[in-house]
Amino acid sequence: MLKVLIILAIIYFGYRHLKNKMLGDMGAGGGQNGTRQGHADDVMVQDPECGVYFPLREGVPGMVNGETLNFCSTTCRDAYLKKHS
Ligand SMILES: [Zn+2]
Numbered sequence: 068m069l070k071v072l073i074i075l076a077i078i079y080f081g082y083r084h085l086k087n088k089m090l091g092d093m094g095a096g097g098g099q100n101g102t103r104q105g106h107a108d109d110v111m112v113q114d115p116e117c118g119v120y121f122p123l124r125e126g127v128p129g130m131v132n133g134e135t136l137n138f139c140s141t142t143c144r145d146a147y148l149k150k151h152s
Contacts, residue, residue: 116143 119139124139125138129144131151138144 112137114139114143116147 111120112123112126113120114126115136116138121139123137126139127141127144128135128137130136131146131148136144136147138147
């Protein structure tokens with residue numbers, strides 16, 4: 068009988084541990100929602116000139132053939148525009 072109680076106790080605590088873990092993950096998921104917007108601001112784009120990846124908001128936009136491209140710097144934008152105009 069004691070063995071059964073011990074086993075039940077282990078299952079109970081194991082279950083509680085799992086539940087806490089799941090709740091913890093859900094809490095972290097809520098946090099991810101908050102950071103997801105931050106990620107939207109930090110969309111990584113590739114510079115078509117030098118191939119470097121950089122955050123879109125830090126990029127330098129440039130119009131090429133009616134298309135807006137993003138460059139890592141004005142130097143790259145100017146070099147690309149020179150080549151493609
Ligand atoms: Zn560049």
